[in-house]
Amino acid sequence: MLTMTATFLGEVVRQSRDHYDEGRGLALRPLVPDADAALLRQWFSMDYARFWSMQQHNEDQVRDFYEALCGSGHASAWLGSHDGQPAFLVECYDPARDEVGEHYAVRPGDLGMHLFIGPPRLRVPGFSRQVFAFVMRFMFDRLNAARIVVEPDANNAKIHTLNLAMGFTYSGQARFRAKTASLAFCTRTQFEQAQYQESTP
Numbered sequence: 003m004l005t006m007t008a009t010f011l012g013e014v015v016r017q018s019r020d021h022y023d024e025g026r027g028l029a030l031r032p033l034v035p036d037a038d039a040a041l042l043r044q045w046f047s048m049d050y051a052r053f054w055s056m057q058q059h060n061e062d063q064v065r066d067f068y069e070a071l072c073g074s075g076h077a078s079a080w081l082g083s084h085d086g087q088p089a090f091l092v093e094c095y096d097p098a099r100d101e102v103g104e105h106y107a108v109r110p111g112d113l114g115m116h117l118f119i120g121p122p123r124l125r126v127p128g129f130s131r132q133v134f135a136f137v138m139r140f141m142f143d144r145l146n147a148a149r150i151v152v153e154p155d156a157n158n159a160k161i162h163t164l165n166l167a168m169g170f171t172y173s174g175q176a177r178f179r180a181k182t183a184s185l186a187f188c189t190r191t192q193f194e195q196a197q198y199q200e201s202t203p
Contacts (some may be wrong), residue, residue, distance in 0.1 A: 027085050030081070035066075042064050042068070045091070048121055055181075076096040081138075087123060090120065091093060091118040092140075094115055094145060096112075097114045102151060112147075112150075114153070134168055148190075151185070156184045167200065168196055171192065
């Protein structure tokens with residue numbers, strides 16, 4: 003079965019080496035583990051980062067983790083910015099090569115996603131939703147995802163609210179090695195319908 007692995011090894015990686023910028027203050031660039039590890043270590047040490055499961059990692063461990071991820075051939079990471087300042091982290095991966103693929107039937111075009119939003123420099127109303135929608139557009143438009151897959155911790159109520167707002171449909175829970183995960187899926191059509199409903203009074 004053809005999965006996203008072939009795409010990661012080819013066209014997606016080639017296209018995503020460039021910055022992604024819609025001209026509205028949010029942008030993405032490929033993560034540089036050696037240069038970005040210190041910042042990520044600061045973010046991951048925050049109290050709210052407990053669901054990221056890297057609070058105890060030191061800078062070297064963070065760097066090594068992302069060097070391995072970005073060099074895997076089936077996953078990659080990008081650092082997002084807001085008005086030129088680092089603000090969020092995105093990981094995308096082939097579900098067939100990840101633990102989530104042990105718990106559902108992976109379809110061609112499925113693409114997994116993890117999103118971490120860093121501590122704000124200033125409060126922007128609706129910022130998390132703006133970032134999430136930006137990342138979804140990146141995955142559909144630049145990475146050619148047919149369906150986006152997420153597997154958040156079942157206890158992470160905040161991310162469930164965001165997932166539902168983006169159009170994700172939940173499909174039960176699965177016991178991962180390090181957590182109980184909720185499985186959820188979103189196609190472009192579901193995402194666009196959710197965005198339309200949110201913009202309609």
